Amino acid sequence: MSPEPEAYIDDSRRLTDDDTFVFACHPGCECFTRCCHDLSLVLMPYDILRLKRRLGLSSGEFLRRYTSVHVGQGSGLPVVTLKMEGADLRCPFLDPGSGCTVYEDRPSACRTYPLARMARRSKEMEGVEEFYFVVREPDCLGFREDRRWSVREWKENEGLGPYNAMxxxxxxxxxxxxxxxxxxxxxxxxxxxxxxxxxxxxxxxxxxxxxxxxxxxxxxxxxxxxxxxxxxxxxxxxxxxxxxxxxxxxxxxGAACGRGAPDDPDGVTPPGR
Structure with a gap:
């Protein structure tokens, strides 16, 4: 059996706010919530804040219950990913019947899809240069819909402002x-x-x-x-x-000035727990 085709970022076209793309996702799509299974979803700091608050948990409890942590080989930094559940490796916040149960506070990667945001910064430049690429999921039928968006409209519709800023x-x-x-x-x-x-x-x-x-x-x-x-x-x-x-x-x-950080069982949760 041949392997399933993988998603890829279509970098043939760089999109800014006034550029448009065609996409829609709704329960009527045959592939609805299929993208919520078997994925590696990196959580950004603001994602964690919104989700833990939505669930009424401390950040320490949320991190222990719902995430995995590893140290990136390239960056040397801790990377937090959402733990999938069950034999079908579904998102823990997915209800098979109704969809996302944390929709108003869903992570930035979920909000941005089917776009991938690129933010470029340098010492010579004030602020951030932002642009987007389309992410092509081979089994996503949302690209067959007839809804056209500008990037600006998509950002406003998905509530990306505070996520992008953080x-x-x-x-x-x-x-x-x-x-x-x-x-x-x-x-x-x-x-x-x-x-x-x-x-x-x-x-x-x-x-x-x-x-x-x-x-x-x-x-x-x-x-x-x-x-x-x-x-x-x-x-x-x-x-x-x-x-x-x-x-x-x-x-x-090069000095280990971080020694003596508190070991609070509901506060600091060391990576690799």
């Missing part, structure tokens, strides 16, 4: 790592990255309630904001990681 903030952190030339990191440094980017409740406990000296360097109004606003807390966590690891911190200088 993903760009995460991208700045990854760029800082590249610019410093940091390769492999030790376990303490990986845990710092995991804490500040993925485990927002663990970071709150460590930064605002634990014996962290870093918070005393912040103005009171900043501490008040991140105490009441989880989005602000996540942004602050990513900035904290950037400063601690890649702007004169432990990874940049």
């Amino acid at each position: 993903n760009d903030a995460f991208g700045e952190l990854l760029q800082a790592k590249t610019e410093v030339g940091v390769g492999a990191m030790d376990a303490d440094q990986i845990e710092i990255f995991y804490l500040g980017c993925y485990d927002v409740d663990g970071f709150r406990a460590s930064y605002l309630e634990g014996p962290s000296l870093d918070r005393y360097l912040e103005p009171p109004e900043v501490l008040e904001e991140i105490a009441r606003d989880e989005e602000a807390l996540l942004r602050h966590g990513m900035r904290w990681v950037k400063k601690k690891l890649f702007q004169g911190g432990c990874a940049a200088c």
